[in-house]
Amino acid sequence: MSGPRPAARLNQFFRMSRLLAGQLDFLSAIRSVADEIADVVAHDHLDVCIIRPDGKVHTAYETGIDTAWGSQPNCPVAFSPIRALLMGEVDHMISADATSDPQFHFAGAFVKPIHDHQLRSRIHLPMVVHGEVIGALSFSLHEAGQYGAADIRNGGYVAELLSPYFFALRAAEQARQSAIVEAAARAREEGLRQGALRLTEALETERQRLGMDLHDQTLADLTRLARRLERLSRTQAADPSELAAACEALQASMAALRSIIDEAKPTVLHLFGFAQAVENHLERAIRDSGQAIEADLVVDGASAIDAMPASVSVALLRIVQEAVNNAVSHAAAGRLEVRLGMVGGQVVITVTDDGRGLTQVHRPGGAGIDNMRTRARLIGARLSLGSGREGKGTVMRVALPLAEMHPNVRNAS
Template sequence: MKVQGTIIAALSCSSQQAGVYTMEDVERARIIADLLTPYFYALRAAEQAQRSAIVEAVARALEVGLRLGALKLTEALEQERQRIGMDLHDQTLADLTRLARRIDRLSRFTEVTPKALEPVARSLQQSMQDLRHIIEQARPSVLQLFGLAQAIEDHLDRSTRESGAAIRRELRDETGDALEHLEPTVSVALFRIAQEAINNAVRHAAPGTVMVRLKVADGRLVIEISDDGSGPARMYKRIDGGIDNMRTRALLIPARLSITPWRDNHGTLVRVVLPLAPELPAGGELPREERNEGSDR
């Protein structure tokens, strides 16, 4: 794998059987390597840019002799590193997993036509675009322009539509103007939690319906993402990393998060509660009495 004449990686294929690969197999491997090279180059560039930014920021803090500022900066950089890691999991890793499965299916065919490689190339381009957004540390454009409710609705519509399944979707916003007063970092965290919950429902639960409700009750913002799919026990056993990211985002705001069965122990209800005035007790999880509380839909 070369970029501008420099080798950045190598694609290795091996077999315990001698002579199993033909020259056509070698050519297909070269095509796959050429498709993957720009993406690996972008990943390495992102890591180098992040390291350079950390070194430059710490150097600036040391130059002005602000020890307290340097400590706060280190904290902020660590939080940003965690945020980027969670974003890579929520977006890029999921896309790469689908891409790897598609390449694995293609490798089983004796012939791979250019037409069959077109979806792979398109998926790579989309992953590279998503990665560029993460590198630039840009907030989701719909969230920035139109607010939290519209951003969640846009993602809900796009996710269910692109799944190819007949999934009914609905978003109910009963918050009035409460969302307009949220800090930008809080809005981003809430959006990412809702995004992960919607993605998990669509990709893993085989639901017929996915619903999102935003409301204000007793001085608290409540966001509920519910589906009538396979339920949390079955759906979430393969995606612990995604749950951890959701809980971490909730703790950092701070908000409380619960993941429970929905109606009559069917489906899943993800519930996020954020205090708009007094702060909630620490811990990031709902108490048992609220954990068992269902949606009133």
């Protein structure tokens, strides 16, 4: 086929270069210059197939006619009709009628589009960068016997022009894929790290909670029993019934320990409510102490506590338990009062005793008060400890505002 003069051909190549500039993917790149290429080498179908960096598969990007070559990415090079060119075995391929040309037909060759679209006249030229075949530029016409030596030469110029740009696109795509793989790996690693961090935090929180529960309830129970047994051991004529009661209390304390470990929640609280749980603990603490302590429980608003999330009601119960344990075990109190009520939109709980007072009862470094303060902070409550009337005894007060609580809690007030 004849063509324009060299100056005009050079201008065509310049226009192709300008059209390629800014194209960021293979398909838009080949389609942007298809019309200009048609003035150099006539075609009904034009495609560029790019070999992936692994050298095993290729993908075709086509214009003019959409065929199965373009719809099936990552086809094996070994089954390409032009595998001899892609593998560097020949420097070009030309056919007067590809539908019957044996060079395209071998076992497994993907030649269906040739027959489906009657792509008879064909030229295939290598795209080479740094001595490496990165793909092929292919021209096809429906009419047979249309291509000659001039078309091979002119098509070679086009292939040389396109090759560096498509090589850059392939490198950019490979970099994007590598970045995606790396980002996915980092995301998985970060997900595992965050998961491990959350698990560690949850385990640490549970460990601290169990430690506080054991201190607030079971350890206090065992301490009282140990002192009671110590008193009985100093009595020459120990009452068998008292020893039996102490043993029974010890068994109950051990059962409570198992309950904390197995369920980590106070069963009475969830079955019968907050007030009943406080009363149950108050009675047990006084009974196990073996002391004559008068105790009162005044309830005015426990329903609001029962409507709270379990984590909040458990924390409040543990605070009350610790305050009761301190009064019974350390304060030498003769009277103890626990009051549950609502004051100004707050749940307020006070534990008051007439014992020795803070300065004598709470030793420096004791974990009980720290546990109470920690529990209060975790649920947004305010906790205060002070002396009773006329400086006698101890008053523990915990106040929890309902403004930020669940609507069911506010309604229960």
